[in-house]
Amino acid sequence: MSIVIKGGTIVAADRSYAADILIEGDTIAAIGPNLSGDTVIDAEGAYVLPGGIDPHTHLEMPFMGTTTAETWESGTFAAVSGGTTMVVDFVIPGEGGMLPALDLWAERAARQASCDYGFHMSVTGWSEQIFGDMEKVVARGVNTFKHFMAYKGALMVNDDEMFGSFTRCAQLGALPLVHAENGDLVAALQQKYLADGVTGPEGHSYSRPPAVEGEATNRAIMIADAAGVPVYIVHTSSEEAHEAIRRARQAGQRVYGEPLIQHLLLDDSVYASPDWDFAAQRVMSPPFRDKRHQESLWAGLVSGSLQVVATDHCAFTLAQKQLGRGDFTRIPNGTGGLEDRMSLLWHNGVGTGRITMNEFVAVTSTNIAQILNIYPRKGAILPGSDADLVVWDPKASKTITAAGQKSVIDYNVFEGHKVTGLPRYTLSRGAVVWDAGRGSSPQPGRGQHVARPAFPAVSRAYATWKELVAPRPVNRAPEHMPIGV
Numbered sequence: 001m002s003i004v005i006k007g008g009t010i011v012a013a014d015r016s017y018a019a020d021i022l023i024e025g026d027t028i029a030a031i032g033p034n035l036s037g038d039t040v041i042d043a044e045g046a047y048v049l050p051g052g053i054d055p056h057t058h059l060e061m062p063f064m065g066t067t068t069a070e071t072w073e074s075g076t077f078a079a080v081s082g083g084t085t086m087v088v089d090f091v092i093p094g095e096g097g098m099l100p101a102l103d104l105w106a107e108r109a110a111r112q113a114s115c116d117y118g119f120h121m122s123v124t125g126w127s128e129q130i131f132g133d134m135e136k137v138v139a140r141g142v143n144t145f146k147h148f149m150a151y152k153g154a155l156m157v158n159d160d161e162m163f164g165s166f167t168r169c170a171q172l173g174a175l176p177l178v179h180a181e182n183g184d185l186v187a188a189l190q191q192k193y194l195a196d197g198v199t200g201p202e203g204h205s206y207s208r209p210p211a212v213e214g215e216a217t218n219r220a221i222m223i224a225d226a227a228g229v230p231v232y233i234v235h236t237s238s239e240e241a242h243e244a245i246r247r248a249r250q251a252g253q254r255v256y257g258e259p260l261i262q263h264l265l266l267d268d269s270v271y272a273s274p275d276w277d278f279a280a281q282r283v284m285s286p287p288f289r290d291k292r293h294q295e296s297l298w299a300g301l302v303s304g305s306l307q308v309v310a311t312d313h314c315a316f317t318l319a320q321k322q323l324g325r326g327d328f329t330r331i332p333n334g335t336g337g338l339e340d341r342m343s344l345l346w347h348n349g350v351g352t353g354r355i356t357m358n359e360f361v362a363v364t365s366t367n368i369a370q371i372l373n374i375y376p377r378k379g380a381i382l383p384g385s386d387a388d389l390v391v392w393d394p395k396a397s398k399t400i401t402a403a404g405q406k407s408v409i410d411y412n413v414f415e416g417h418k419v420t421g422l423p424r425y426t427l428s429r430g431a432v433v434w435d436a437g438r439g440s441s442p443q444p445g446r447g448q449h450v451a452r453p454a455f456p457a458v459s460r461a462y463a464t465w466k467e468l469v470a471p472r473p474v475n476r477a478p479e480h481m482p483i484g485v
């Protein structure tokens with residue numbers, strides 16, 4: 001049974017062109033004019049894009065005394081309804097360490113996911129066991145390790161732990177990811193604002209100013225340089241953090257920055273809302289910023305100093321948010337966006353001329369696949385690539401509402417935003433998983449794990465260069481040495 005997508009314009013990261021796409025089984029078999037197949041998917045008047053990849057989600061994750069309410073089933077169905085065909089989710093090690101946690105995540109995902117998925121592993125301490133387990137994790141197709149510089153007393157790691165882990169990543173050809181906020185400073189500022197009587201959600205924003213993020217981003221980048229490894233900064237939200245990334249890239253370091261759709265579009269005025277629930281629903285780390293920072297993030301996407309747009313989908317219900325009534329430090333941190341990232345970025349980016357269609361594809365799919373080492377299996381429309389495709393209708397519109405969403409959360413931080421540009425069909429490895437005309441249901445168990453091999457070429461290049469420029473002893477002739485030495 002073959003499928004042909006007919007009459008559309010293919011939009012890739014590097015070009016746009018009219019062509020049909022023939023799909024056989026899971027993959028793209030041919031691209032060209034006048035192709036035929038057993039089933040025809042109509043792409044007249046539409047663009048055909050590589051499926052979106054969201055590199056930053058937290059599905060069913062235990063965090064801050066509760067667990068994110070979005071399940072693998074609801075989250076991945078929400079994803080495909082919005083044109084995202086792969087998610088990469090963060091595994092948090094429990095009592096048993098990394099490997100049992102990876103088993104747990106893998107089991108949940110395999111049972112429930114409607115689309116393909118991968119994992120990042122979190123490094124939440126440093127020990128011989130973690131050193132050894134990291135190699136086993138890489139052997140299981142996880143080539144990225146996340147480090148939290150915030151959440152003191154919980155997930156946070158110190159500089160020496162981070163340096164140990166980054167050095168291990170360099171040996172293994174893995175990529176370290178960093179949540180860059182100075183956790184000591186955040187903890188001190190939280191106590192100060194609580195003592196000053198600031199107990200509401202605005203305290204969350206006050207205690208995490210841009211400098212806290214800028215300092216930690218700089219530090220993570222310096223530590224990565226010392227360890228000889230590239231580094232990926234998640235949820236880059238401020239000009240201070242972006243500036244550190246820009247400067248390091250200019251100096252020749254491999255540093256990647258990931259703004260979120262939330263930080264691009266929502267600002268910190270939400271925390272001044274007189275409605276506690278509204279403000280608490282928008283508590284995430286880093287918090288939303290002002291327009292100056294938003295402009296910086298958009299500029300980074302255009303100029304290439306920031307490469308990826310993600311969601312950090314970490315969705316709690318209102319009842320969970322209310323755990324922080326009376327103390328903002330107890331409001332579970334996180335917001336949603338998995339379902340709406342593509343349409344919001346298209347509407348506000350392509351629709352306004354801030355970014356081109358090709359840049360849209362780059363930052364929602366192709367760059368991510370390249371950085372995570374799954375290109376061109378994912379992130380590309382090429383013969384042999386997985387047929388993860390979106391038939392994108394640039395004229396279709398909707399208004400985002402919690403009532404109409406697939407996510408199980410009882411609110412949406414983008415409530416009332418109108419978007420033009422939506423998926424007509426979403427295909428996951430050649431199967432239609434979203435049909436806007438007929439409606440669709442979740443297909444739990446369809447999604448597969450996508451193993452992501454290590455990056456030996458990058459670590460070899462770093463190791464070669466580090467060896468060439470390594471400090472060496474100066475050999476001095478005896479006549480130039482002090483007498484008696």
Ligand SMILES: NC(=O)NCCC(=O)O
Nearest residue numbers: 179284285312314333334
């Ligand atoms: N970002 C956030 O507030 N919650 C999710 C956990 C994290 O990525 O820091």
Ligand SMILES: [Zn+2]
Nearest residue numbers: 179234235285
């Ligand atoms: Zn984070």
Ligand SMILES: [Zn+2]
Nearest residue numbers: 056058312314
């Ligand atoms: Zn996150």
